[in-house]
Amino acid sequence: MRHHLFRRTAVAAALLGLVLTGAPALAAPGVAPAAGSTLTAGTNTPVKVTLTVRGPDGVLFRGKIRTKGHDVTPATGGTQRCDGTNGGAHPSAVPTPTAALDDAARKRGFAWDGTWYPSFEDYFVQSIKNVEGGATAYWNISVNGTSTPVGGCQFRIHAGDRVAFTWTAL
Numbered sequence: 001m002r003h004h005l006f007r008r009t010a011v012a013a014a015l016l017g018l019v020l021t022g023a024p025a026l027a028a029p030g031v032a033p034a035a036g037s038t039l040t041a042g043t044n045t046p047v048k049v050t051l052t053v054r055g056p057d058g059v060l061f062r063g064k065i066r067t068k069g070h071d072v073t074p075a076t077g078g079t080q081r082c083d084g085t086n087g088g089a090h091p092s093a094v095p096t097p098t099a100a101l102d103d104a105a106r107k108r109g110f111a112w113d114g115t116w117y118p119s120f121e122d123y124f125v126q127s128i129k130n131v132e133g134g135a136t137a138y139w140n141i142s143v144n145g146t147s148t149p150v151g152g153c154q155f156r157i158h159a160g161d162r163v164a165f166t167w168t169a170l
Contacts, residue, residue, distance in 0.1 A: 043092070044068045044069050044083065044084075044092065044093035044094055044095065045068065045095075046066050046067060046068040046095070047066070047067060047068065047095045047157060047158060047159040047160075047161070048064055048065070048066045048067075048160070049064070049065055049067065049095075049100055049157055049158075049159070049160070049161045049162070049163050050062070050064055050065075050161075050162050050163065051063060051064075051065045051100050051101065051163045051164075051165075052163070052164045052165075052166075053101075053104075053128050053129065053164070053165045053166075054164065054165070054166045054167065055128070055129070055131040055167045056137070056169075060128060060129045060131065061104060061108065061110065061128075061129065063104065063108065065100050065104045065107070066103070067095050067096075067099050067103045067157075068083075068093070068094075068095045068099065069082060069083025069084045069085075069093040069094050069095050069096050069099050070082065070083060070093075070099050070102075071083075072098060072099060072102035072123075072153075073102070074102075074111075074112055074113040074114045074123065075111040075112065075113040075127075076113050078116055080116050080121075080123070080153075081121075081153070082096055082099045082102065082122075082123070082152070082153035083099065083153070084096050084154060084155070084156050086120075086121035086122055086151065086153040086154045087120060087121045087122065087150070087151070087154050089150060089154035089155070089156075090154075090156060094156040094157075095156065095158075096152060096153050096154070096156065096157060097143060097148065097152040097155055097157055097163045097165075098114075098122075098123055098125070098141075098151075098152030098153045099153070100163050101125070101128070101152070101163075101165060105128075110128070110129045111127075111128075111129065111130070112127065112129075113125075113126050113127045114126050114127075120151060121153065121154075122150075122151030122152065122153045122154060123151065123152065123153060124138075124151075125139040125141070125152065125165065126139070127139075128165055131167060133167065136169060136170055137167055137168055137169045137170060138167075138168055138170065139165050139166070139167060139168070140164075140165070140166045140167075140168040141155070141163075141164070141165055142163075142164045142166065143155065143157055143161050143162065143163055143164075144161055144162050145162065145164075
């Protein structure tokens with residue numbers, strides 16, 4: 001059991017490190033906002049996005065969520081900031097994918113959990129609706145069909161975006 005936990009933690013840390021170092025946090029995300037969305041630099045105005053959570057056996061959640069960047073609290077506790085200012089990604093608070101997941105979980109009555117990595121100022125999502133990533137899979141975050149180049153507390157989302165957390169086998 002202890003070896004499995006160490007292996008799982010090592011895999012999670014390695015994946016998060018790859019995601020968060022794959023592109024500079026200050027770089028433009030490379031995903032254009034959805035058509036018709038309004039860009040106002042540095043705002044934390046609530047946006048409505050479509051959030052989909054897809055597990056190994058199909059869709060676990062799909063719905064429209066109104067969200068903005070805010071402090072989030074996963075199932076095991078440990079409230080942390082998740083507003084796009086994480087890791088210096090944005091100069092002021094903005095809506096983020098993980099904040100959208102947290103809002104959906106609170107409003108629709110399901111749990112999510114993740115490990116907070118202080119050095120990245122971001123979460124590695126480990127479970128959603130009791131579906132674990134474990135040692136053989138992870139929760140990939142994408143916006144408008146493209147994996148985010150930074151963590152879910154660093155990436156800015158816009159009105160109309162399609163945000164997805166997808167269980168992905170290693």
